[in-house]
Amino acid sequence: MADKIWAVIPAYNEEKSIGKIVSETKKYVDRVVVVDDGSKDETGKIAKKNNAIVLSHVVNIGKGAALKTGCDFATESKAGIIIVLDADAQHEPKEIPKFLESARNKDIVFGYRKPNKDMPLVLKFGNWFISKTIKLLYGVDIKDSQCGYRAFTKDAYKKIRWKALDYSMESEMIAKAGRHNLRYGEVPIQTIYSDKYKGTTIIDGVKIVMNMLLWRFIKNG
Numbered sequence: 001m002a003d004k005i006w007a008v009i010p011a012y013n014e015e016k017s018i019g020k021i022v023s024e025t026k027k028y029v030d031r032v033v034v035v036d037d038g039s040k041d042e043t044g045k046i047a048k049k050n051n052a053i054v055l056s057h058v059v060n061i062g063k064g065a066a067l068k069t070g071c072d073f074a075t076e077s078k079a080g081i082i083i084v085l086d087a088d089a090q091h092e093p094k095e096i097p098k099f100l101e102s103a104r105n106k107d108i109v110f111g112y113r114k115p116n117k118d119m120p121l122v123l124k125f126g127n128w129f130i131s132k133t134i135k136l137l138y139g140v141d142i143k144d145s146q147c148g149y150r151a152f153t154k155d156a157y158k159k160i161r162w163k164a165l166d167y168s169m170e171s172e173m174i175a176k177a178g179r180h181n182l183r184y185g186e187v188p189i190q191t192i193y194s195d196k197y198k199g200t201t202i203i204d205g206v207k208i209v210m211n212m213l214l215w216r217f218i219k220n221g
Helices: 018-025 043-049 063-076 093-105 121-138 154-160 169-179 202-217
Strands: 005-011 031-037 053-057 081-084 108-113 150-153 184-189
Touching (some): 005 018, 005 063, 005 093, 018 043, 031 043, 031 063, 043 053, 053 063, 063 081, 063 154, 063 169, 093 150, 093 184, 108 169, 121 169, 121 202, 150 154, 169 202
Parallel strands (some): 005 031, 005 081
Antiparallel strands (some): 081 150, 108 150
């Protein structure tokens, strides 16, 4: 019988947190897939020890590539709903039920981080600007375009499947959701900024905005 709910977790050098993330996530889903994106530490071994399905990239390619590898595997394995979350403990697995509840009548559900003093000002501005750009270009009005905690159906995945290898895949996913008029929702989450050097940088933000313009006016994505 096909498993209904799968979690896909891209990971790169996350040996300190991956074991706990996998064990906590397994409480809410049928299968957990960890994509070890060329880690140089014990990430893959620890994930496997905690009974995750581990897929490995020989070298580090990027979050977009890792997430696509995992989602492709999940859909080929007859997943019904896919939850995607980060491996660095910034996304709490205990919030998965909120995504599943919202996904009952949605194609895709986006998490949004509640404003707090820990979020760097540059990230707040960049996220606001990218979100406004997405609304203008694609008609998708969400609060947090760069939050990677999301859930979507297998049918939605076929429509939002991205080409980007890096963090811009999160915006490409939204752009394609807008183009295909997918039903979307949002749920609030708590986010812990455990590593200030991870996530979307200013340079990433500029690339994301440029890509969105290309996707809208040039590419048939």
